[in-house]
Amino acid sequence: MQIATWNVNSLTVRLPQVLDWLQANPVDALGLQELKLTDDKFPLLALQEAGYHAVTHGQKTYNGVAILSRTPARDVVRNIPEHDDAQARIIAATLDTPNGPLRLINGYFVNGQAPGTDKFAYKMRWLEALREWVRKELAANERLVLVGDFNVAPEDRDSFDPVGLRETIHHTTEERQHFRDLLELGMCDAFRLFEQPEKSFSWWDYRMLGFQKNRGLRIDHILVSEALRPSVSACVIDRAPRKNPQPSDHTPVVVTLG
């Protein structure tokens, strides 16, 4: 089975590209981020016609997440339980698979703007709450997958300019420690289970020909629990949608289990 993540930066604008991509890449589940629309505007019918169920946690203007799946999702959670958050950044659900239930958490992690700002402090609090909740989810669900736009480049090799951007947003010691904390709970970065091309990125700034110059970051991730790790057979970044006219600034990441 295959699970993917894609920050679409407005599902209203990107729906035709999502439908095209799903036709070419009929994954079993897809976590979407930055829908930038409310649930009443979610294109449920078009996605149902494409063969997907959907559970959504939408929001106007900013944020908004959804899980698309071939089979119905159950036990849906929206946002981190007991963590007050005005922003719609998390949706989690259980999928029933031939190998048993699989818990999928899809997140649009806080950007954080710059170290020292209120937004960065919010990012740190949000990551702490996420870590404590993932700890519980992992205790309850040994087959756990955490996908999304983490807004963290975990290592220097995940950035086009690790020296010039040292300790700037996505690159700070604190953000990277939070990423490692998630791994230390018993998750692993599926992408790094395999040999990968150098300068593999999942996001490129729209400005200054970022994609054309491959000035990007790897900030979209798929973490799998120890129980799932032996079944991971591939993990790739699909750069193709970033070449589309009117692309999202992010491109999909796909993991293959089994």
Added chain:
DNA sequence: ATGGTAGCTCTGCTA
């Protein structure tokens, strides 16, 4: 040293 682009909303914010 600053601005560059995109989306949403409507003027500035977020990324």
